[in-house]
Amino acid sequence: MMLGYLKMLLISIFIFILVCFFPSHAQDISIIMSEHSAVKQLNAEQVKRIFLCKDRLTAQGERWIPINLSAHNLVRKSMVDQLLQFTPFELERYWYEQYFNGVSPPYVLASEEAVLRFVSKTPNAIGYILSCHVGAGVKTVYTFNDNKLTSKLCP
């Protein structure tokens, strides 16, 4: 009996040490806009409303152009799960409801490189990529973290 408790205690200590010294490589995801954009920072709620097309105008009264990655992209799945807080089933229904009301979902680009290129050239375009892929021509307006994404996605 005593030996059993001791064994459990040792396993717990071992797990604790593993967690402390080998932290999971959680990935940061950046919401990006053109470096020339007047927007300095956005909060989670603002980003959520822009990507759900609930907020359609920038502070200057111009239209937001949100850009999605393809449905099977891991970064998009993270965006939907962590930031939009929808299940895939809920999001599908949401966009069909919007379609019925004349609202199209964000345009889809095939890769993070394409998002980076498009956002850097397009005023009021807003996209999301892994923070490690943020490059010239864009700035980060919001960052969030997903510890389910592995470090293999970054060089």
Next chain:
Amino acid sequence: MLIILLLGALHPVQAEDVLPPSYQWGRGYHIPAYHLTLGGYTKVSYSSFESGSQQAGLNDLSLFIFWNPLSRLRLFSELELEDLFTLDGVTSFADAFKVERLYAEFLINNEFKLRVGKILTPFSRWNILHVAALVWTSSRPMITKGYVVPQHSTGLSVHYSSSLFKRDFNVVVFADDSADLELTRDEHEFNYAFGGRLNYQLSRELNIGGSFVAAQIDVQHGVDWQHTLGVDFLWQKNQFELQLESIFNLAPNYNTHSKYGLYLQGVAPLFEHVFAVGRYEYMYGNKNNHAVYERSQAVPIHVGVVGLTWRPAPPLALKVEYRFGGNNQINAPSGVLTSIAMFF
């Protein structure tokens, strides 16, 4: 024609030229350079009633056109061919053609927008999202059929949409002048009306709503001003769903009766893409004709619906249901109803 001329006049936004037009099943054909989308939905059905009668046909063929020519302006139309083909034959284009919705929307800011034109009456939950590919049954609940509150409103509406305690909060108020502005006459419609709707997302799973409308409507011997109140909720979690709507329509005078009713609908996932649906409906109204309000003819009407919905792909829904009840022969006859509905 007007759209083509305007498209020609408006030069597309340069940076967005790089986004090519694309078609996605269930989301329409989208031309980003012009902020234009063409799409729609269709529904075919077959029903066999216990009275021996049958109905089948192409019930809906709807075309959406939505266009954002300017950042603050959106034009939307839903043009429909209703019951174009039935067991009785082919309906003439003129009889089948309906303008379901046609409006211009002006964004004042991200919270407020103004709509001018024909919209779905913002009363209750079903009516504003009644599209066959989204709803779970082939049949509409009795209280949403437009006998009490007409399905369309033509006039002006103001929409407020924002977050309250990080939850969605939406308000709509509208004023209707269908008597002067309506493009195609419906069977049941307002002459004049005003009203509003409020919806609040109480939690991630639960939405609650309330609606009110005061309307002048044609009745058997003249016109009546009617006042109707509605309360509803929608709960959704892990693909389970529970939805309730109730209405109370105050009798306009002593010789007429108040109408009230509700439905409670539950949806449960059975296995992949297949859902079980059950609904109970109650209505205190006229068993022969809902448009007649004579006090002496009022009876309680009960309806039950049990069915299955298969969604093999998100834009497509195949439904089969059995409907039964008491005093329901005219308004919701017992029998088997089936349909296939699809966004395109």
